[in-house]
Amino acid sequence: MKRGGSDEEKRRAGEAAAEAVDDGQVVGLGTGSTAAHAIRALGRAVDSGLDIEGVPTSYQSRALAREVGVPLTTLDDATPDIAIDGADQVADGNLIKGGGAAHTREKLVDAAADRLLIVADESKLTDRLSAPVPVEVLPDAREPVATHVRDLGGDPELRDAERKDGPVVTDNGNLVLDCAFGQIDEPAGLAADLSALPGVLEHGLFVDLADAIYVGTDDGATVREP
Numbered sequence: 001m002k003r004g005g006s007d008e009e010k011r012r013a014g015e016a017a018a019e020a021v022d023d024g025q026v027v028g029l030g031t032g033s034t035a036a037h038a039i040r041a042l043g044r045a046v047d048s049g050l051d052i053e054g055v056p057t058s059y060q061s062r063a064l065a066r067e068v069g070v071p072l073t074t075l076d077d078a079t080p081d082i083a084i085d086g087a088d089q090v091a092d093g094n095l096i097k098g099g100g101a102a103h104t105r106e107k108l109v110d111a112a113a114d115r116l117l118i119v120a121d122e123s124k125l126t127d128r129l130s131a132p133v134p135v136e137v138l139p140d141a142r143e144p145v146a147t148h149v150r151d152l153g154g155d156p157e158l159r160d161a162e163r164k165d166g167p168v169v170t171d172n173g174n175l176v177l178d179c180a181f182g183q184i185d186e187p188a189g190l191a192a193d194l195s196a197l198p199g200v201l202e203h204g205l206f207v208d209l210a211d212a213i214y215v216g217t218d219d220g221a222t223v224r225e226p
């Protein structure tokens with residue numbers, strides 16, 4: 001796995017995915033620096049006449065969409081035809097997300113979309129998922145969930161102010177436990193176990209949700225279909 005993708009690679013991935021959006025579509029707007037490139041590209045396309053509406057996955061993506069002029073709607077009023085979102089790790093069609101602590105709303109919007117395009121630089125690609133899994137928990141559930149995670153073989157760590165890639169408190173007013181499990185051989189099983197824990201809002205394992213992975217490279221973008 002190549003480490004530390006450049007912003008240019010992220011830009012190429014985001015802009016390539018934005019080109020897949022058709023006139024009249026409702027678009028899920030992902031969170032993070034790579035998805036932000038897609039949102040900016042969509043803003044330019046709207047300026048040129050593309051008629052779309054966006055469903056943001058976070059305060060951050062909502063603010064950016066408003067800044068660049070993408071009209072917004074909600075899941076109450078529309079179902080996304082397509083969503084474009086980033087990821088922290090990608091192994092085939094499975095993902096770890098939540099570096100920005102937005103994975104709860106990201107999963108809601110991404111799963112509602114007919115088609116999910118993931119945008120990433122090459123450093124995110126791996127054979128097996130192994131990054132810590134972000135788990136959003138109700139504030140009162142922090143210790144009980146941490147205990148359950150240890151029982152599942154994980155090592156939970158409360159995301160704190162030392163970590164600059166996400167808020168301490170989520171957009172939903174909850175906390176995040178980053179749970180290290182080492183190499184994850186059965187993502188679907190772990191996803192089900194984490195979802196079953198009382199007090200867990202959502203976790204960052206996205207299993208079989210992605211329809212295409214747009215990977216930014218040194219000189220363009222490639223598209224992989226899991």
Ligand SMILES: O=C(CO)[C@H](O)[C@H](O)COP(=O)(O)O
Pocket residue numbers: 030031032033034035085086087088096097098099100101102103106
């Ligand atoms: O899951 C996410 C936020 O919750 C992001 O999509 C993920 O962290 C990737 O971010 P970036 O594109 O900045 O590397």
